[in-house]
Amino acid sequence: MPLGGPGLPQVRRLLTEVPGPRSRALAARRRAAVSAAVGSSMPFYAAAAAGGVVVDVDGNSFIDLGSGIAVTSVGASAPRVVEAVTEQVSQFTHTCFMVTPYDAYVAVAEALNEITPGDFEKRTALFTSGAEAVENAVKIARAHTGRTGVVVFDHAYHGRTNLTMAMTAKNMPYKEGFGPFATDVHRAPLSYPFRDGVDLEGNPIDGPAAAARAIAVIEKQVGASNVACVVVEPVQGEGGFIVPAEGFLPALLEWTRAHGIVFVADEVQSGFARTGAMFACEHEGIVPDLVTTAKGIAGGLPLSGVTGRAEIMDAPVVGGLGGTYGGNPVACAAALAALATVREEGLLERATALGALMTTRLQALARRDPRVGDVRGRGAMMAVELVEPGTHVPDAALAARVAREATQRGVMVLTCGTYGNVLRFLPALAMPEPLLAEAFDVLDEVFAGTGATA
Numbered sequence: 001m002p003l004g005g006p007g008l009p010q011v012r013r014l015l016t017e018v019p020g021p022r023s024r025a026l027a028a029r030r031r032a033a034v035s036a037a038v039g040s041s042m043p044f045y046a047a048a049a050a051g052g053v054v055v056d057v058d059g060n061s062f063i064d065l066g067s068g069i070a071v072t073s074v075g076a077s078a079p080r081v082v083e084a085v086t087e088q089v090s091q092f093t094h095t096c097f098m099v100t101p102y103d104a105y106v107a108v109a110e111a112l113n114e115i116t117p118g119d120f121e122k123r124t125a126l127f128t129s130g131a132e133a134v135e136n137a138v139k140i141a142r143a144h145t146g147r148t149g150v151v152v153f154d155h156a157y158h159g160r161t162n163l164t165m166a167m168t169a170k171n172m173p174y175k176e177g178f179g180p181f182a183t184d185v186h187r188a189p190l191s192y193p194f195r196d197g198v199d200l201e202g203n204p205i206d207g208p209a210a211a212a213r214a215i216a217v218i219e220k221q222v223g224a225s226n227v228a229c230v231v232v233e234p235v236q237g238e239g240g241f242i243v244p245a246e247g248f249l250p251a252l253l254e255w256t257r258a259h260g261i262v263f264v265a266d267e268v269q270s271g272f273a274r275t276g277a278m279f280a281c282e283h284e285g286i287v288p289d290l291v292t293t294a295k296g297i298a299g300g301l302p303l304s305g306v307t308g309r310a311e312i313m314d315a316p317v318v319g320g321l322g323g324t325y326g327g328n329p330v331a332c333a334a335a336l337a338a339l340a341t342v343r344e345e346g347l348l349e350r351a352t353a354l355g356a357l358m359t360t361r362l363q364a365l366a367r368r369d370p371r372v373g374d375v376r377g378r379g380a381m382m383a384v385e386l387v388e389p390g391t392h393v394p395d396a397a398l399a400a401r402v403a404r405e406a407t408q409r410g411v412m413v414l415t416c417g418t419y420g421n422v423l424r425f426l427p428a429l430a431m432p433e434p435l436l437a438e439a440f441d442v443l444d445e446v447f448a449g450t451g452a453t454a
């Protein structure tokens with residue numbers, strides 16, 4: 001009998017210390033078998049997961065506020081996904097779309113063309129990982145424009161392949177020792193409301209001002225006519241769940257339009273219902289030229305895509321895009337089932353409701369505890385930035401301690417941020433609300449017990 005699926009009790013339950021004996025035994029085997037360079041946030045090993053919980057090999061049940069880094073939005077064993085995958089596996093696991101095409105790939109492309117912003121003619125190409133989608137978006141933009149420059153932002157995360165390492169901002173641990181990196185990738189300042197402050201004249205750096213600052217850097221250091229694409233996360237993920245100030249993205253988009261630059265929204269983390277909209281761009285009415293998707297799109301199976309304007313997507317030479325596993329039929333079946341789940345279970349509304357609950361709880365915490373410098377996010381993509389009280393000095397040690405302590409009490413919390421001082425909250429959209437409330441009770445306890453002297 002499988003443990004996962006709808007039968008898995010949605011409870012927080014600790015039967016052993018964390019990690020328990022079975023997890024410790026697996027950790028010993030892992031040390032002898034797995035590269036030490038591959039890290040894990042949690043000290044326990046998974047046996048089953050569904051809805052809002054992960055159950056470990058010792059029978060402990062954790063409330064999961066990470067969803068495998070924003071992947072299992074519909075749950076980690078969502079019934080429609082399990083059924084569709086099982087059905088597809090029994091038909092065929094793989095033919096390679098570049099050899100023998102199949103229906104599910106086309107259906108996913110049709111779905112992505114429909115749900116991404118913009119009512120113009122679109123095309124989609126499917127890949128396997130988020131990084132691969134971003135790389136291919138750059139390839140497509142270069143083929144379309146005949147230019148090579150790529151503009152990315154401070155705090156950006158776009159992946160770990162060679163090109164996307166160059167695009168990712170943070171050195172440690174993503175880039176350390178791995179250079180040289182791809183050339184013609186240029187970094188511009190982002191809008192980061194908590195840290196932007198005022199300009200030299202004392203005016204607040206709002207969204208349009210932050211866009212003007214970024215555009216000035218690009219024009220001076222790269223030249224608009226050399227830029228193939230601007231790649232931006234509409235809500236920055238790994239960099240700290242930074243929501244750019246209102247007006248930043250529209251002003252940037254307008255500037256790219258004026259200069260024939262392809263605007264790529266990297267929605268790998270923020271997309272697919274996570275923020276209470278199908279895509280985070282929609283919160284500001286942004287219509288990108290290309291959108292990259294991955295993570296939540298296929299209920300846990302590896303699938304990614306680039307979707308956008310037909311004339312841009314069709315620019316590379318025939319055969320220029322692809323990959324052995326890109327748009328694997330099992331992953332495509334899962335994606336169609338995940339999309340059906342989002343629609344039929346009203347998960348956009350659920351994301352908004354979970355976001356409202358988290359915002360209320362986090363704002364209350366911030367009022368009580370001066371170490372919470374900022375509460376931000378959209379929908380079920382929320383975060384707090386932790387600082388030394390009364391300052392903007394990042395407190396990464398506190399973030400690590402809170403995450404560790406929460407794990408010990410049966411709640412999984414992930415950290416992020418350039419300074420490592422952000423706690424991010426990404427529950428499955430299938431998370432029962434009472435369970436989410438319980439997780440925030442635990443976090444309150446942890447914060448109350450994690451004083452300056454703790």
Ligand code: PMP
Pocket residue numbers: 069129130131132134157158159160233237238266267268269270294295
């Ligand atoms: N872009 C963004 C915005 C991401 O958050 C991530 C993953 N954290 C990636 C790209 C890379 O995705 P993957 O790990 O699937 O390659």
